Amino acid sequence: MDSPSKSAAEAAVQALSDLKADIEGAVLDTAEAIDAYRIRYLSRKQGQITALMKRIPDVAPADRKAFGQAINAAKSTVEERLEQATAALSADGSSSAAPADLTLPGRTQPQGSLHPITQAARLITRVFENYGFDVAEGPEIEDDWHNFTALNFPPDHPARDMQDTFFIEDAEKDHGGILLRTHTSPVQIRVLEEVMKDGEPPIRVIVPGRVYRNEAISYKSYCLFHQVEGLHVDEGVTMADLKQILHAFARTLFGEDVKMRFRPSFFPFTEPSAEVDIWWHDENLPGGGRWMEILGCGMVDPNVLEGVGIDSEKYTGYAFGMGVERIAMLRYGIDDIRILYENDVRFLEQFS
């Protein structure tokens, strides 16, 4: 029994020392290498260290303790290396070594951008959404009824000249003419009509959208632009409320100390009507600045409310409308509206 056990023991010790170089030196830089290494030594079926442990009884009792300690040491080494290699792999993907040149530029991601009109429109709608306004949209091709008549523009009235209109079909037809909407106000009528089908005010809505004007194109006017319209109808709504919400709006867009004024004006669908100016500081101007018109507004005309079946004695409301381009141009200091529609990348990238 001595000699076979002796030779078995010698073989086991020899096997262990053969493994030493690989245990300490194997390259463990990939998940596959780590996995193979673990299987090679520790797997229950194929692991070489597992196998050597099973051979401990074969070793002579005198040598058994030393042999066992040697195997355990090898096992700890394997486990430590596995732990380190796994950690290193998960830390930097593949290697803990620094790249050769840390100063080489990174791989770029292309830069995109939102158009300044979108940015200004979002800014405007956000203010009113925070005050509980819904958002509605409507068609750009409108009928005369929604664009003019329902908004209290009488037929053959000079108020119709206030907005130069692109016509699509003449007024002789049944529907009273089809045109490109000149303002977002027709959506007021659509919203009111919709609500009144099966409900009552309160109505609190803003309407962003594209509108068209048949005007010569210049640095200050384009054949189309974008508006945001606002409408609030409820019991007890007053001009004072209108002033308050628009002041809140102006503070958000133009700063806490914005100076604004309301001056009487005329729109057929509101009465009383006002235009709102803000004071624009400009040291180059005499007086240190000037008043800049930012929007039109007023109390919804009773004719508009009654036209859609709302009791104008019970309910009052206000409406306002502003040009998004105008607000964008003021905020960003753009002096020519046409550049907004040219979409030169050198312009757009300034709004990334």
Added chain:
Amino acid sequence: MIISTNWLSDYIAHGLSDDALADRLTMCGLEVESVERTGNDLNGVVVGHVVSTGQHPNADRLSVCKVDVGGEEPLHIVCGAPNVATGQKVAVATIGTTLHLPSRDNPEERVPVTMKKAKIRGEESHGMICAEDELGLGSDHDGILVLSEEAVVGTPFPDYLSAKGISTSDTAIDIAITPNRPDAISHLGIARDVSALTGKEVCRPAVSIPETGDLVSEEFSVSIEAEDLCHRFVGILVKGVEIKESPAWMKQRLLTIGLRPRNVIVDITNYVMYECGQPLHAYDADSLSGNSIIVRKAKAGSSFTTLDSKERTMPEDALMICDAEREIGIAGIMGGENTEVTDETSNVFIEAAWFDPSSIRRTAKALSLQTDASYRFERGVDAEGQAWAAKRAADLMVELANATLVEGMIDVHPVPYEAPIISLRAQRAVDIIGTPIASDEMGRLLEAIGFGTTETQTDPAVWDVTVPSFRPDVEREIDLIEEVARLFGYDNIPEPTHSRIPNFTPGMATDRQLRERLRDVLAGIGFRETYTNSMLPVETAARFNDPALPGGRFGGEVVETLNPITTEMAALRPSLLPGLLRVAGHNHNHGQQAVRLFEFGRVHTKRQTNRTLVGDYTETETLMVLASGRWQEQYWEDDARDSDLFDVKGVMDRVFGAIGLEMPRYKQRDASDLASWGVDILLGKRWIGSLMRVSDDVADAYSLRHDGLVAELDFTALAEAAAAAIRPTFQAISRFPIVERDIAVVVPSTQPAGPMLEAIRRAAGDLLKKVFVFDFYEGKHVGEGNKSLAFGLRLGADRTLRDKDVDKVMSRVLKALEREFDAKLRG
């Protein structure tokens, strides 16, 4: 409308500076657009006496004058005017005086010139003898202005002028009159508001209105056939007028407000219109046939020559002024050439009438002829202002044109004015305005602008308000409330300190939410948002009205406007493509190699569909994505690469994924004029849009320098599909492992991968979580005409899959590929 502050001060001593006046007007609803000082102050211009004149030794056309201006010695002045003569009293601009002289290049423009001692052709000249235009007093430059004999030598010229009621400088205030203020289109109308603002009285020129009838009605008769369109017609006759230039003060005022003086008669009618707002017409009385005037409707299609010598075709129902034989004027718009005042005129018939605003507006529109008169009539002139205006003009003709007034007045007045009385509830005004204004204060404010008020009830207060004849716009209580608010001052309405928000929950429309999300996603992956013009030439619109694109897919016609600005913008876009191609071309031409753009916008087509809201039109929103040129820039370890189909497909995956949709399917289309190749983008069976490479013809037309890869999606369809995905529902996460298997097959090169992926999905069934192509190979290892495709499959279930489950799936997949595509497992 421009007003002259000098003129205004004839009627009201408001005591405000020009700027303060402009500010007060703006804040009461008469928006001042500009304030412009006109004229010269003429300091340094003095009255001189021409002591002697002599021929300039070196110039035939020049004279050398000695002019006494009250100094020790007469001034030596070289003068080029033909009319200079010894003994004249003249205006002399002395050395140091600055005049605003008409520019040589543009006589309308004035440039400041300061007088200096000068040598003109060798003769010294110490100043200038001035012509009318050089002094800003008129347009005459034919000779020097010769003053009246009694002018005192040495008197400052401004003093001389003001003694004659002429001011040397003036201020022109341009006011944007809103359509609801017909009362404010005149100096007296503005004065009325200034009076209400300042509390100062308005002083109207004294006019004694003659009795109706008398001598004039023996000479002339007026009859109104269209009484509904002409409520009143007043006529006054003056005889023996002297047709000449108007006096300087009148010409100066007309020039300040932008009117060109003509002759004293025409100028007076304009002057009175701008004074009180009532348009007048002056006829050469001797040219009126039968000494009668008839107001009636035109025969449709009849032609008439207006006093601007243009022959015009009358629209139906146009109101005409006629004499016994013929038409002599288009009522309220323009008189006729056949009866206009000429240099030979000696007797003038003055017309002042009230015409129906709508009728005037329709006719003016139909004729495309807006005049100062039609502008006022279509807004509504003072229903009671005709007699005053006619007599005022007659008085001025007597005073300034040596006319003789024929006693009496014709006043045909079939529809007398009845002043409306409107109830105003003080509480209602407070409820609208939002601040307590005392009832008495309301009465006072309304009285100040000419309304009559009677308190009919005190608690709560109710006023009966009588509307003055010059405010036809005021018809309802709300109109009165506006007047109260306007005069109270909007800036005096205090803002509440708290905000009342109704108990009302705003929703966020799905399409808006999706649109905003996609904007952020696209900007986040390097696309730039554009806004392009919706209007384009008809031919361009037709070219892009293509069935491959969402707009053209409706099969409708291009939408055209009836009155485009130019043919370049005569139609509405059926697609965002032309707009974006134009932007891409522009940017390529400006050195951009990488152009990646997107736009959301409405496209239009004429066809009734289930999306139609108005008429026969379908308006739908699309999203377009365009990539042309560099996709990847040159990098130190990678080469630059241009955009291709698979980049844009990747963007589509991103778009669909970002709004919770499954990946779209693609189906190849035939090439077309627009596209060298293209695919339909489908979601299940639903058509969502198309992706294409624009044809070389199109690319050339838009100067693209790289392939143009574009996708246009029907955003409405996309949003509908995504609506359900807006609020995702939770799916339990499987705690069982995923099994990954690969399969590589060889198929003919012509076999597309898409159907194979679908076959794998069908064959693998529920266990398949994902399938993807991870390798594509063509080459000698798979034989000529073949390719190899390798698919990765991820399988999973709510249990641990056993090898035999997985093997079964893989064998089904292989069988399907073999059967459907003649695929061979790659060894």
